[in-house]
Amino acid sequence: MAEDMAERVEALxxxxxxxxxxxxxxxxxxxxxYEQDVGPRNGARxxxxxxxxxxYRDRLxxxxxxxxxxxxxxxxxxxxMVALENTPDEHHVVVCTLCSCYPWPVLGLxxxxxxxxxxxxxxxxxxxxxxxDFGVTLPEGTRITVHDSTAEVRYLVVPMRPAGTExxxxxxxxxxxxxxxxxxxxxx
Amino acid sequence: MGFGRVVPEPEGEYFHADWERRALALTLAIAAxxxxxxxxxxxxxxxxxxxxxxxxxxxxxxVKGLERLLVAAGLVGADELEQRRVLRPGExxxxxxxxxxxxxxxxxxxxxxxxxxxxxxxxxxAVRTRVLHPTGHTRLPRYARGKAGVVERVHGAxxxxxxxxxxxxxxxxxxxxxxxxxxxxxxxxxxxxxxxxIEAWEGYLDPA
Numbered sequence: 001m002a003e004d005m006a007e008r009v010e011a012l013x014x015x016x017x018x019x020x021x022x023x024x025x026x027x028x029x030x031x032x033x034y035e036q037d038v039g040p041r042n043g044a045r046x047x048x049x050x051x052x053x054x055x056y057r058d059r060l061x062x063x064x065x066x067x068x069x070x071x072x073x074x075x076x077x078x079x080x081m082v083a084l085e086n087t088p089d090e091h092h093v094v095v096c097t098l099c100s101c102y103p104w105p106v107l108g109l110x111x112x113x114x115x116x117x118x119x120x121x122x123x124x125x126x127x128x129x130x131x132x133d134f135g136v137t138l139p140e141g142t143r144i145t146v147h148d149s150t151a152e153v154r155y156l157v158v159p160m161r162p163a164g165t166e167x168x169x170x171x172x173x174x175x176x177x178x179x180x181x182x183x184x185x186x187x188x
Numbered sequence: 189m190g191f192g193r194v195v196p197e198p199e200g201e202y203f204h205a206d207w208e209r210r211a212l213a214l215t216l217a218i219a220a221x222x223x224x225x226x227x228x229x230x231x232x233x234x235x236x237x238x239x240x241x242x243x244x245x246x247x248x249x250x251v252k253g254l255e256r257l258l259v260a261a262g263l264v265g266a267d268e269l270e271q272r273r274v275l276r277p278g279e280x281x282x283x284x285x286x287x288x289x290x291x292x293x294x295x296x297x298x299x300x301x302x303x304x305x306x307x308x309x310x311x312x313x314a315v316r317t318r319v320l321h322p323t324g325h326t327r328l329p330r331y332a333r334g335k336a337g338v339v340e341r342v343h344g345a346x347x348x349x350x351x352x353x354x355x356x357x358x359x360x361x362x363x364x365x366x367x368x369x370x371x372x373x374x375x376x377x378x379x380x381x382x383x384x385x386i387e388a389w390e391g392y393l394d395p396a
Contacts, residue, residue: 025286185196
């Protein structure tokens with residue numbers, strides 16, 4: 001199966017290149033963009049800024065697309081951003097049950113599990129069991145809201161700032177922020 | 189339960205075979221030809237026979253969707269895919285250079301559109317999703333049809349995928365975030381404190 005797909009895609013690529021529909025340099029550029037340049041470190045910087053700058057946090061929560069653009073991030077699959085701030089009362093988890101919608105400019109390409117039938121079917125029904133697969137248990141009294149990205153609105157979860165990080169600067173804080181925490185399947 | 193457990197994955201692991209990289213890049217790059225849009229792409233994948241869809245890995249679904257689009261648009265013949273070689277010259281279409289591709293990935297191409305009609309609903313309004321079973325594309329998930337919820341956010345009017353997946357007409361409609369209780373969606377199977385939101389176009393909703 002995997003071997004067949006390798007041959008099938010190789011044939012498809014050579015057909016498209018030979019017909020002049022795609023250029024190899026464009027393919028390499030796209031791969032490099034999403035394998036090296038655009039990824040969850042972008043989102044981590046947004047989160048760290050919102051932790052350290054209250055005015056930025058307000059802008060992020062009221063117009064996330066513009067606030068994220070302030071840090072230089074934007075583009076495909078990030079046209080209509082909404083930031084969801086976790087609190088002791090409410091924990092947010094993001095999914096796309098219909099396909100794999102994901103905020104590329106801040107998180108990059110989605111992990112395999114985010115696109116899997118297991119995650120997409122179960123997280124809207126029983127998110128705590130999904131969090132358990134990640135080894136995560138929410139504190140008593142924290143309710144869960146699951147956000148199903150069914151349109152072109154894309155969500156970034158702003159996790160709670162860990163205790164004892166008052167002395168860290170923005171860069172050190174960003175290093176604490178994980179991809180999964182910005183999807184909602186991890187705590188910090 | 190269902191499809192089994194969710195398997196975590198380290199950050200930075202985007203592909204598990206080189207052909208997955210190529211599948212992603214080909215799918216994005218061929219968009220330069222301008223023969224279809226993202227809703228048509230999603231529909232081409234999601235309308236694969238259900239058993240094939242569920243039996244295919246993620247990027248295999250992308251490849252199969254792309255092949256369908258190429259054949260439907262007349263850019264590649266089914267015989268060429270079958271024989272895995274070019275049998276006739278290509279159509280004259282635009283192909284991105286590396287710089288074009290970089291610019292396109294960074295471009296902000298919004299989906300909201302100006303409309304003359306005011307929004308029918310406001311935040312806090314009680315609504316019920318319609319029971320729709322269209323033969324074509326839709327973004328109203330089956331689990332959220334015929335369910336009572338509350339409007340949480342109004343996003344402006346967005347292009348309607350149900351229309352745009354089938355032709356150039358965008359038919360923009362007001363788009364809302366609607367919140368449901370888990371119990372409304374799943375009955376007693378859901379935890380009492382579960383909430384679920386979806387984005388719903390105005391045509392998916394009735395006042396409740």
